Amino acid sequence: MSTPVPQNKVVQWIEYRLPVFSWAIAHGVDYPAPRNLNYWWTFGSMAMIMLVAQIVTGVLLSMHYTAHVDHAFDSVEHIMRDVEWGWLLRYAHANGASMFFVVVYVHIFRALYYGSYKAPREILWWFGIMLLLLMMATAFLGYVLPWGQMSFWGATVITNLFSAIPWIGGDLVVWLWGGFSVDNPTLNRFFSLHYLLPFVMCGMVFLHLWALHHRKSNNPLGIDIKSPKDTMPFSPYCTTKDLFTGTVMLFVLFVFVFYLPNTLGEAVNYEKANPLQTPAHIVPEWYFLPFYAILRSVPDKLGGVIAMAAAILILFVLPWLDTSKVRSARFRPIYKQLFWVFLADCVVLGWIGAMPAEGVYIVIGRICTIYYFAHFILIMPLLGRFEKTLPLPESIHQSILDKSLKSKTGNIS
Amino acid sequence: MLKYVISFFASITLVFFITNKLYAAGDAPKPPNIDWHQEGIFGTYDKAALIRGFQVFQEVCASCHSLNFIAFRNLLEIGFSPEEVKLIAAEYEVEDGPDDEGEMFMRSARPSDYWPAPFANDKAARAANGGAMPPDLSLITKSKVAGSDYLYALLTGYRDEPPEGFELSDGMYYNDYYPGHQIAMPQPIYEESVEYIDGTEATIEQLSKDVTQFLAWTAEPKLEERKRTGLKVLIFLAIFAALAFVIYKRTWKRLKIKDTEE
Numbered sequence: 001m002s003t004p005v006p007q008n009k010v011v012q013w014i015e016y017r018l019p020v021f022s023w024a025i026a027h028g029v030d031y032p033a034p035r036n037l038n039y040w041w042t043f044g045s046m047a048m049i050m051l052v053a054q055i056v057t058g059v060l061l062s063m064h065y066t067a068h069v070d071h072a073f074d075s076v077e078h079i080m081r082d083v084e085w086g087w088l089l090r091y092a093h094a095n096g097a098s099m100f101f102v103v104v105y106v107h108i109f110r111a112l113y114y115g116s117y118k119a120p121r122e123i124l125w126w127f128g129i130m131l132l133l134l135m136m137a138t139a140f141l142g143y144v145l146p147w148g149q150m151s152f153w154g155a156t157v158i159t160n161l162f163s164a165i166p167w168i169g170g171d172l173v174v175w176l177w178g179g180f181s182v183d184n185p186t187l188n189r190f191f192s193l194h195y196l197l198p199f200v201m202c203g204m205v206f207l208h209l210w211a212l213h214h215r216k217s218n219n220p221l222g223i224d225i226k227s228p229k230d231t232m233p234f235s236p237y238c239t240t241k242d243l244f245t246g247t248v249m250l251f252v253l254f255v256f257v258f259y260l261p262n263t264l265g266e267a268v269n270y271e272k273a274n275p276l277q278t279p280a281h282i283v284p285e286w287y288f289l290p291f292y293a294i295l296r297s298v299p300d301k302l303g304g305v306i307a308m309a310a311a312i313l314i315l316f317v318l319p320w321l322d323t324s325k326v327r328s329a330r331f332r333p334i335y336k337q338l339f340w341v342f343l344a345d346c347v348v349l350g351w352i353g354a355m356p357a358e359g360v361y362i363v364i365g366r367i368c369t370i371y372y373f374a375h376f377i378l379i380m381p382l383l384g385r386f387e388k389t390l391p392l393p394e395s396i397h398q399s400i401l402d403k404s405l406k407s408k409t410g411n412i413s
Numbered sequence: 414m415l416k417y418v419i420s421f422f423a424s425i426t427l428v429f430f431i432t433n434k435l436y437a438a439g440d441a442p443k444p445p446n447i448d449w450h451q452e453g454i455f456g457t458y459d460k461a462a463l464i465r466g467f468q469v470f471q472e473v474c475a476s477c478h479s480l481n482f483i484a485f486r487n488l489l490e491i492g493f494s495p496e497e498v499k500l501i502a503a504e505y506e507v508e509d510g511p512d513d514e515g516e517m518f519m520r521s522a523r524p525s526d527y528w529p530a531p532f533a534n535d536k537a538a539r540a541a542n543g544g545a546m547p548p549d550l551s552l553i554t555k556s557k558v559a560g561s562d563y564l565y566a567l568l569t570g571y572r573d574e575p576p577e578g579f580e581l582s583d584g585m586y587y588n589d590y591y592p593g594h595q596i597a598m599p600q601p602i603y604e605e606s607v608e609y610i611d612g613t614e615a616t617i618e619q620l621s622k623d624v625t626q627f628l629a630w631t632a633e634p635k636l637e638e639r640k641r642t643g644l645k646v647l648i649f650l651a652i653f654a655a656l657a658f659v660i661y662k663r664t665w666k667r668l669k670i671k672d673t674e675e
């Protein structure tokens with residue numbers, strides 16, 4: 001059953017030449033989504049809302065922002081004080097970056113819990129990781145733009161990591177900077193790239209969704225769609241649900257924008273960048289903290305950089321490290337628990353990343369780093385082999401029928 | 414799943430609690446928490462305090478510190494009348510030019526001018542302050558972690574004598590709350606440093622509180638507009654979310670009905 005294209009003359013004229021309407025209907029209305037999707041499946045559309053919100057606020061900010069070391073900090077304050085609704089644009093953009101990471105991290109852990117990265121969704125999963133990498137790059141570049149103390153010193157610390165690369169490291173860093181330190185050429189190229197990458201992300205989102213719509217969504221049971229009875233049309237079912245959760249997300253975002261606008265930021269970034277004075281603690285934004293902790297857990301600089309990169313890159317091979325035939329953690333009693341241990345490990349790493357690298361913190365950081373990699377390299381391959389999984393339901397539709405039967409007869413078990 | 418979520422958060426909290434306890438000792442004293450007028454969802458600036466605080470800034474701090482992001486016209490926002498702002502501006506001279514002969518010249522300031530800095534450049538500021546740089550104060554309450562609480566604690570935290578055994582360098586002063594306790598700024602505020610126009614008694618605490626509130630305003634002048642707008646936006650979104658929830662639930666009911674028909 002497919003929804004017809006409206007009979008309107010203009011629509012038909014365009015449709016004949018370029019079938020945008022039937023395309024939009026096929027992907028935005030008729031797309032068959034599994035019937036049993038839960039709230040965790042609404043975070044993808046929230047991430048899309050955030051990407052659009054960042055682009056809209058970012059384009060408007062760029063109209064008043066000046067990418068020059070002598071003017072960047074002042075131009076951001078000019079936005080905050082003199083531009084009509086400028087304070088709202090800037091707080092929405094700065095806190096929007098955090099909201100974006102929150103929903104994307106939930107989105108990723110959802111995939112980990114329900115095994116959405118497994119066959120036949122590996123390429124879909126790769127595009128997702130590339131989106132994460134692009135997003136991290138964009139957020140890092142953007143954080144440099146207001147040219148506060150943390151902007152400058154964060155940029156210095158992170159770009160310096162490239163100097164750990166043998167042979168070419170030193171030259172590479174000079175090339176990245178466009179000079180012999182983080183300076184005006186650096187700020188200019190960072191602005192250019194910060195403007196560019198979100199549009200690359202848009203293209204990547206397109207590929208991500210293309211792969212999704214080709215092999216269809218995973219679902220909480222982790223079993224394949226077997227008949228049309230297992231599905232529902234994307235609109236109105238997913239659209240109404242996404243509208244609701246999207247609004248709740250905006251509510252949370254605006255609580256921060258209007259009432260806690262600087263809580264997630266670093267206070268010293270309201271001090272203008274000063275290359276002669278290093279701040280007491282250099283810490284990245286919260287969304288980088290787990291990776292920062294891994295970086296600092298390795299005593300060797302190059303080793304730290306490799307570990308940090310590997311922490312994300314290992315996700316690319318996760319579909320093959322995980323040897324279990326069963327996707328969803330619902331039917332994997334041990335993985336179900338280890339999933340939460342892994343999540344806790346990431347949270348603790350995040351907290352270690354915010355602490356000074358000394359004493360107990362180093363020890364905890366190292367243990368958690370080792371566990372992080374052990375989860376992928378040891379636990380996932382072995383678990384798939386030895387874990388006794390629970391029997392899978394016959395179909396999505398059958399499991400829904402069983403459930404409603406149970407609730408009618410009163411839950412006997 | 415709920416069981417897991419709960420035990421997850423419980424164990425995380427436990428780890429944080431234990432290590433924070435282990436490491437809490439040894440830090441500089443935390444500035445006492447003060448209930449500022451501008452705090453909270455409905456918090457607004459205490460306009461009378463801002464006017465008094467401006468007077469403290471103008472008569473005490475301005476001789477060493479700049480206030481680069483504030484123009485005289487901004488004083489309209491804290492309750493000065495246009496005439497008063499003109500008079501305040503006229504007390505200051507700013508450089509303008511070049512004129513038709515190509516010369517720079519001095520003229521009295523206008524409301525559109527920015528607050529003139531006490532020193533021509535950073536070097537001059539350092540030279541006049543024994544090598545230390547008095548920072549610009551426009552954003553000072555936002556650039557410190559404890560914000561207004563820190564500023565107030567700093568201004569009231571001076572001691573005449575450093576504690577027994579503390580080596581104080583030449584030209585430095587002892588302060589309870591400054592990191593490392595040695596600060597190059599001499600105690601700026603004393604009893605009666607300023608004679609308030611509105612007759613308020615000028616204790617050290619009063620003067621410090623007022624100037625702190627003034628500097629909280631210079632850092633975040635849109636605070637009141639922000640909170641007012643926020644309330645409207647959040648009420649709108651709450652209603653919209655409730656409606657969206659109803660629509661979502663009603664739509665999904667259709668799916669359930671289909672099941673029972675089969």
Ligand code: HEM
Binds near residue numbers: 057058060093135
């Ligand atoms: C993936 C989407 C994006 C993310 C995650 C992101 C993130 C950020 C972050 C974290 C900041 C620093 C905010 C602060 O502390 O002040 C920033 C600043 C900025 N961004 Fe973006 N951004 C995104 C998209 C864009 C786009 C598409 C544009 C322009 C078309 C843009 C323009 C700007 C400008 C002009 C600033 C400097 C002003 C300021 O600091 O508030 N951003 N961005």
